[in-house]
Amino acid sequence: MNFDLTEERQMLQDSLRRYLRDKYDTATRNAILDSDTGMSSDIWNGLAELGIIGALFTEDEGGFGGAGFDLAVVFEELGRAGVVEPMLDSAVLAGGLIADLGNDDQKSHLETLIGGGLQLALAHGEPSSRYDYTRVDTTAVTKGDDIILNGRKAVVVNAEAADMLVVSAREEGAVSEEDGISLFLIPKDRAGLTVQGYALLAGGRAAEVTLDDVIARDADRLGAAGKGYAALEGRIAAANVALCAETLGAMESAVALTREYLMTRKQFGRPIGTFQALAHRFSDLLIEMEQSRSAVINAAGHLETARPEREKQVSAAKNLLGRAGRLVAEEAIQMHGGIAMTQEYELAHIAKRIVMADHRFGDTDHHLERFIKLSAA
């Protein structure tokens, strides 16, 4: 048993924290939020140069990390600074699927990605799938050499900026079967693919992606036909570890801001943190922070284990972070009072990151239900 970071990860954490402290202050980030792309290519390139994208891939894949704890270290820092650049979508999800399933041609994109020269997105969820990742209504029908894709993908984060999309489609099977789901790597300018973009509440942008007789070829498929689900589930697990770590980082910032505020802001001549009601509630936040940190460690540490245990730990973490995150976000706002209601104050964005993480890849209740099922199995 050992809960210390390796020297490499410690260095990664230090350099990323330093970089974001220097380059990503509230004003800079709020300007990014207000921009029409919702992200900064300077920051993206800066992160790539720092090796952050590489840290999310194994050596075999061209990186120098890729384990659960690498994701946890990187995303905790991204979360702490409220980073909105699409690291999760380009690297962990779409990049990860290429690494898992791609042929040599497809894998050649990874080097560009790790260098900062490629944006990707995963077009998987659909308007009526909510958090059920087996539910794929989008169809892939083979006609001769063509594979014709039709369907609609919902809230595809980073679709506008992406050069290529990883698109899921059903080649066979009923709507909620695992078998029959294929993944395709499609350039965004492919005919029949349209992208209708919009901003997201917690920063960044997403789009509704429509596939209208989009023609793919065998060479566009990632992995074997109809066999995409296992990799998809694995990468969604990784995305959830990353999201949990990001949320943990954001919660740390929320708690640090609150601590600062409680110690500085005075009423009746005393710092408000000396008032017992707030002090005790604040201590409850610290307790839930410890719980959250442990949950992230558990999930990250089991990301490389077999599916049932991995999924159980991931669902436990996402549920716990969902509960603790809501508590921390709401209490941090409440203890701040009015100031936390204003857009320009750092906590406003941080609180949105925390709460809105619950809307990606399964919310608190979804993972509660999943944990129950996995425990009964």
Place this chain on the structure above:
Amino acid sequence: MNFDLTEERQMLQDSLRRYLRDKYDTATRNAILDSDTGMSSDIWNGLAELGIIGALFTEDEGGFGGAGFDLAVVFEELGRAGVVEPMLDSAVLAGGLIADLGNDDQKSHLETLIGGGLQLALAHGEPSSRYDYTRVDTTAVTKGDDIILNGRKAVVVNAEAADMLVVSAREEGAVSEEDGISLFLIPKDRAGLTVQGYALLAGGRAAEVTLDDVIARDADRLGAAGKGYAALEGRIAAANVALCAETLGAMESAVALTREYLMTRKQFGRPIGTFQALAHRFSDLLIEMEQSRSAVINAAGHLETARPEREKQVSAAKNLLGRAGRLVAEEAIQMHGGIAMTQEYELAHIAKRIVMADHRFGDTDHHLERFIKLSAA
């Protein structure tokens, strides 16, 4: 709209409160708890003389009340004083069923009951029925003039003291059907009926009742064969209103004791109630008291309405009182500290009454589920 008590009910409340204040202090009650009958016949007779049992029956039934608000007024006071005498079992449940279904002979017992001369019990729940009141495994098989009862009844409150039992048994239908359940009024000394008694954590006594070829006659049946369920459900609804009101009364006592303690007990030279953390938590208890009072009013006020609305309001109240009661009981103990952990302190018994009410006629979750079903219907 009018939220004032009628003059009659105000008088009932005043006289009952005065009687219990004079006759039912902590030492007296704790002696009753330790006694081998778990109840006091002096108190029982005193309550009867005061007209408390009569207040639970309509004029037609020989009483002078019987509405939801009558039950609420009486049981709130009983709860406030932590009364353990079996008013619920003898009067509301068994007595109520006799009033609903009995023939003239059977109804003649009501006068004795109201006068204090009769103890009754409802033997309905079974070892595997939990809170599902349609689940009756006990059988009633007709052979000639005999109706032969076999089965086992679980945790029959007041069975030892009871002169007669209202026993449910299935004459036909599957185990969880409403149809087919009959009720019988059986003297306790009937052959084949055995009673194995024990004390209850929150006071009073109950028993496991075994029916081993108990022979009943048509004249023992309450109402029509197989048609007992509707009345049973109605009386369980009344029992739940009574339990909720009793719990509300007990919660009031818990809050009053806590208030007194917070104002009296000093630490660092100040009453502990002036410390903000406790003060704010105490105010949350007061808020939940208001909620609980309103829930009892809602349920009591709908006891005479049609079944779906009645049951929905009853389930809402039982669920809310279950949640608020647990909060109040636990917080009252916590704010008191060690003293509340001792048997001889009033709060110990009061807290047990509050929490253990959740184990009769459906707990918080049972009524949550029921409310969901009734709302969807």
Place this chain on the structure above:
Amino acid sequence: MDLSYTDEENAFREEVRAFLDEKLPKEMAAKVREGGDLTKEDMDQWHTILNDQGWLAQNWPKEFGGAEWNAVQRHIWEVEAAAAHAPRIVPFGLGMLAPVLQKFGSKEQQDYWLPRILTGEDWWCQGYSEPGAGSDLASLKTSAIKNDAGTHYIVNGQKTWTTLGQHANMIFCLVRTDKDAKQQEGISFLLIDMDTPGVEVRPIILLDGTHEVNEVWFTDVEVPVENLVGEENKGWTYAKYLLTHERTNIAGVGSSKAGLTAVKRIARAELSGGRPLIENPHFAARVAQVEMDLMAMSTSALRIISKAAAGGAPGLEASMLKVKGSIIRQEINDLARRAAGTYAMPFASEAIEGSNAALPDPLAAGPVAAQYFNNRKLSIFGGSNEIQRGIIAKVTMSGGA
């Protein structure tokens, strides 16, 4: 004890329903239901419709042109208007300034200002809070010093959290007229024309991207002494009158009921595992629990209202309702956000370039996540829940209850 409305009350409810059905513009109701931002014109239009009916000034005495509804009538209105998705009546002139003028203003002030509120000629906003003062109004710093001629006050300072101040032409303020007096004393109640030189309104964008509140800055603003309400240095009394007056609607029962209806509608449309989300036991449990809480709170509100209608003053109970009411409304906002699932993420804000395009909203849920964040204010503004809890404990432990 009787939980039903009287025949008169039922008749009144029918009248309200018929009015809303007939007179509330359908597009306006749709905008409210979908969580769209109402323009000043929308609000003015709704006020005019209500004023034509004689229902704009619901709590004003008849002598001032009000409807003089009792607490039960106002409650019925609140619930029905929320259910019909009517805009809320903007309260600053009608509900907040007017009672003060009616009780403490001069005849001239009443005659001049009150009719202008009804016609919409004046749009009022409230200048109480100041930066750094939080819920502690007594520590305010904005100063008003009489000029040598004694004709004007010269006002300097800053107000904040001024709701809808961007639409207002008038502001009623608490200002400090005596610096040497103790905290609550030395405060006066002043009416200020916002077109006076030296008044500046700066927007505050809230965390959900909306422009709802403002800062108002005063630099050497000249205010005629006629605009003082009541006596100099007695403003705190008038402000307190307002804070204790008119708190029957504090629980927001109508809004919560309408919100819960919306949650159920969304959860029937949204699928989870191929079935309507509302059938999911965990989601259903959350809905049921808040519904049961709301059923109880509605009755609590009615109990206070019936006390108020009988002349009792809601004190502690109002604080309790404020706390529980905000918890319930915020929980409902949370449920709406959860129910919308992935589609809670999109966001339209004036602040973000190109974000005004139509958002995907297959559930017709509206901006549920933005509303969730916006309504965090319910437990902060207007006397935070911490302030209310302190009041409840203090009053209870000093002898009440």
Place this chain on the structure above:
Amino acid sequence: MDLSYTDEENAFREEVRAFLDEKLPKEMAAKVREGGDLTKEDMDQWHTILNDQGWLAQNWPKEFGGAEWNAVQRHIWEVEAAAAHAPRIVPFGLGMLAPVLQKFGSKEQQDYWLPRILTGEDWWCQGYSEPGAGSDLASLKTSAIKNDAGTHYIVNGQKTWTTLGQHANMIFCLVRTDKDAKQQEGISFLLIDMDTPGVEVRPIILLDGTHEVNEVWFTDVEVPVENLVGEENKGWTYAKYLLTHERTNIAGVGSSKAGLTAVKRIARAELSGGRPLIENPHFAARVAQVEMDLMAMSTSALRIISKAAAGGAPGLEASMLKVKGSIIRQEINDLARRAAGTYAMPFASEAIEGSNAALPDPLAAGPVAAQYFNNRKLSIFGGSNEIQRGIIAKVTMSGGA
């Protein structure tokens, strides 16, 4: 980062399991599992078995005959022993007095008292709390005044909440030896033979009917000066040493894991609507939530333990674990009570006449409701959760974290 045990740790765990499997008497384990009351003889027997194995004094240095386990080993023991339903080791002599004697006692005291703890010759209890002092030990009043000859202290006063004092022949006490000193000063640490005239033990019956704690009264009790530990008036230092020492087990992970297993067992046996209760989504949700909390807390405990094993002193984290640990255990107690349904109601108590007959317990759940009430103590005794929260906030806001 590595979440798995090392090979040595795994080997140790196997050794512990084998020992428990072989040496823990089956009837004793059954009694613990069913929540029965252990007699003094039971506890003595278990201590003897452990002492024969050399595992009784787990945290003592080897020089005193201890096992000198590190924090990880102690954690493994705790979890395995709880899972096997072993009785808890009575901590007063072994875990509380002994470390003080080992650090501050004289050679004579160590040589005399420590072996007697191992053999069970002495049964110790703790005399810290006093009526009215609550968690505030510094305000204690029991006095110890040296007689003129200087041979004895004369002790007068009262201790309370003395756990298992009815079995003890010895008590270690904090007593006030200087009345004029400021609160924490003037306190001494004294060992008192309970057979001395003037010592009286009175039972306190707890709300669940158990006799677990006592009052201990001292009237002119003569205690030889040799029984003073360390220096006079330095007792507070020794007591604090104890409070900060040995807090790795504070979370009760082992007990909670065993408790959760029991809840699941009961919920598989109990039917709800004809199906096992554990399949009910609402009950399953409660179980899952506390299980996920416990999974996280186990890792928190291991993180502290691994810090402690590396020589770090658990400070704040121990307070956090104490609070969360008690919340989780109490929630598990609540679930057990809920699961048992109607059969949670029966009650056996020595205090009630004729209530010692066997209770109906078709689920083999044991006295779940009584345990629920009994364990309310977890958040009260040993530094209440309010005290812990105060410490956490104070330390964090004065610079740490």
